[in-house]
Structures are given as structure tokens and as C-alpha cells.
Amino acid sequence: MDAGLIPANLYECPVVESRQVGAYRQVSFVAPEIAALAQPGQFMMVRLAGKSLDPLLPRPMGVHDVDSDLVKMIIDPVGKGSVALAGAAVGDRLSVLGPLGCGFDLEGAGPAVLVAGGMGAAPLTMLARALAARGREVACILGFKTRSQAMVSELYRDVHVEVVTEDGSAGRCGLACDLLPGLVEKRRGRELPEIFACGPAEMLAEVARMARKHGARAQVSVAAHMACGIGSCQGCAVSRSGGYVKACTDGPVFDAEDLQWR
């Protein structure tokens, strides 16, 4: 996607805010260089600074938003590493390598439909704003399991969002992809929208299938286990026909039609 040739560095960054947003934790830290350079869809490798060996490795964290010198991330505390990061208090220092990876390609024209599942909503706020700033019409569908997850939708300012939950506790009941055909088909005869998606693998596979069916371009941001984030370990393999590519340096954003979907 967008050439990811923005130089990355390791920074030690003080946490200035940590707050609960429903099921997730939003942590803001001071990182002027990353705030200045980061593009929508890029990520960072983040851990608590210091010599503690457990957790051992940083975790990939999407850039959720930037605000002058501050960088924000949204954490879903599900494993050892993310629980530790969610516990970072104001004044704690983070070790942050970034900005990393190839973000979304913003060069297209015409309307954009953003589809997120769960934590996938985090990196798309910045994208929605960047697309709107380019004069593109933006519609967002945010899908969640429950109402407490859906509270991150409040972080989408200035863009219209449609919330869907699996248990119906907020917005409509169902899956994010349920609304996609409606948004694409209602444009029949006019310019097709470009789809941007981030979320669980099953959701991305469904987005890829629908995009192909309608002949729309879809850019998807994939999640992978990562150790290094800089192309060293080959741990973040993602299937493409004929082999694997690296989520950290070839992605994490890919053209849906370039990947192999099960």
C-alpha cells in the first residue's frame, strides 16, 4: 500500500492519559516524531519500558489517533502483553518502536466505506478523518460483540457511524458485514465505493468476498502474531497465492485480492 518508507525509531514515551472506553483501554503517550509521521493504518511495537522479562516482547498496536505531540492506542486486554499495557499508569514509560508498516492507500477517489470488527475500530478513526479531509464521502460500519465494546464508537467524531452488535445490546443486531451489501448496492449505477476494513480474519474474508462480487476495491488491515515488527523474524506470515508475505513490512494493509482467503 502506501510506501512504508517512513523511518522508524525506538522511543521511550511517558504515558499522559489512560482511560477506560467500555471494554477497552485508551492509552495516550508523548511521541512527537511518531505523531508527526504516522499514517492511517500504520502500527507500533509497544511494551512497558524497563528490564522486566515477562512480558518479554513488545506487542503490535495500531496507531489509533494522534493529537499534536500525543499518540493514542486502544488496547483489548486479552493476553499477558496487552493486559500489562492496559495497566500502564500516567507517568509510566513505554518503549515504542514506530511508526511501522504500510498503511492505507489514500490515493483513490470517490466514496469510501469503512468496516470494522471489534478492536478493528481503533485504527480506522484516523483513516476516516484523512479520507474526509480529502473530500471523500465516508460511511462507517462498526461491528461489536456487545454494548461495552461498542462504546469505542464514541471516539469517531465528525463522521457518521452505524453501530452493529452481535447481541443487539447497542445499535442494530447482527454483524458488520450484514450492512455492507446495502451500502454497496444502493450505489448501483453510480461510482462504486472503495472498502477499507480492519477486524477479525473471518470478517475480512467476508469483506473480500463481497468486494470481489461487486467489483469494488477493498483494502484490509490484517492482524498477525509479531515478534520484531521490522521484517526480521518471519513470524507474521500471511497467506498469499504462491507463498507467504509479512504482515509487518508488506502490510499490515493489503489489497484484499492480493491475499489468499479460506
Add this chain to the structure above:
Amino acid sequence: MEVSLKTRLGPIELSHPVINASGTFDVLSADLVLEEDLFDRFPFSAYVPKTVTLKPRRGNPPPRLYETAAGLLNSIGLANAGIDAFIREDLPRLAQLPVPVIASVAGESTDEYGACAGLMEGRPEVAAVELNVSCPNLELGGRALGLDPERTHRTVALAREATSKFLIVKLTPNVTDIVEIASAAVDAGADALSLINTVHGMALDRYHLKPVLGHLSGGLSGPAIKPVALRAVFLVSRAFASLPIIGMGGVTDGQDALEFLAAGAAAVAVGTASFRDPLAAAGIANELRKLMQERGIGSVAELSGLAQR
């Protein structure tokens, strides 16, 4: 007091004892991503690229990584583009590095080890060859030939015939008697040994109680395996006093490096710690210098093997 960090692996002089462990630092990728000019300021005193095999290997299905207590499980499966691509595309660029390059090779059969070693002969960019005897062997139903002393001997002997380069053999710790395997490698003509490759392991998904890794099991690295690695270095270096050993397994700070050298290593390799900080090696070498200074140890030669005496 003046401390010299200089050390040597046979004819190869190193400016300090910290090199990288194969498969954990891709300088060509890292140099593109990081702002640091790695070709100007390279943190390691030698560069070991990822192991290459005669034919390209796709590697194992994801997930390939899982973090355990102070450790990392991986099942990369020696994914690589093959030795021809390595020679054609990577070597010319690696020749620009300010440090010696140690090519790591493996084979899916005994013969392939010989063939790969032979392809490194006559390559001035390559200072030494490291044989990774942990590659899944197709003749042995996927078992690594480094698990067996007789197979190890045959493989190292073939590679020895094929190249006059400084020959390092990197052993797997997943054996009953590492000294017996080391002895087979040395008898067959190994000039030095790297100890250790990753330790067999498995992790289950906390919720589903199924293996996390796509390949089911993998290799454990990082601080969790340091005691296993230190023991291997200690025992092998006691058995072969003048043999250069590259110690690795959990080296994360200067104290770890100090201990591996004291156990008998001539150099240490940093693997998993580079994932915490890609330039960690520079800090480790600096810490090592300070620790040697504090203890009044003037050289690596003086430190190496202290634990044996």
C-alpha cells in the same frame, strides 16, 4: 583500566564478542525500516543471515509465534528464498557491511548440506559457514539430523570436503548428550561450534486448550532457555578446551554475555533480545565492557572459561 573487547573465531577477528543469532535479525529489511543507518553503524561484530537451504522453503503455517514465560516459541519452519536467491540478491549487499558475514546453511538431506557449503566456497563476501543441523530432514521423516552423532559426523564431513572456509556447526540442545554430538562434529572437521539452537516446546491456547502454533510445536528461545544454553557451553568447552564456541540462548544484557564467556564461549549471539530492541546488541557490548572493567578483567581471552577454572 583499559578493557579490550576484541575476540576471534579462528582466523576471524571480531571487534567485540556480540554477534547476532541466525534468523533473528534481517539487516536488509531492518535497514529499510529503521532510521539508523545499519550499514554505517552495525550493532553486531559479525552478521549471520537467516539459514538458507538449497531449495526455497515456504515455512510453516501461521500462527508461527507465541510468547511464553520469559520466552518465545516459534515455528517459522526455516522459511527462505533458497541459496541461489541468497547468492544473487543478498550477498552483494551484505558485502557492504562493515563486519564479517557468516553464512548459515542447512539441507533437507545430508547431501544438500555438502552442496550448500560448496556453493559458499570461493565467495569472498563469506568469511565463514555455519551449518544449522536442526533443519527437518526428509530422509529422517522430518527429524533433524543433528539429533544423531553418526549423521552429524557424516554431514559435517561432507561440508568439510566441500569448503575450506572456517566451518561452524550449530547444535541443537534437544539431544541426550550434547558432548557426544559436539565430539562428532569436531571429529568430522568443525572449526567452531554454535550452542544452542532453540529448545523443543509447545503451548496450548488458554481457552480452547489446543496447540497455539500452526505447526503444533516449535522452538523455545529467550531468557527462559539461558540455563540450558549455559550448561551446554560449559560442558562442551570443558571437553574441547581450545575450540571456539559461540554461546547463545537468552542473552539479553551485559551480565548474560559475561556469564556465557565465563562458561567458555569466545563470542555470544543475541537472538530474541533483538525483538525487544533491534539495537540491543550495542547496549549489551557496552554493558559487558563496564562489567569487565569493574572486575578488572582486561580481555575476552582472560574472561573466557573462568567458570571452568
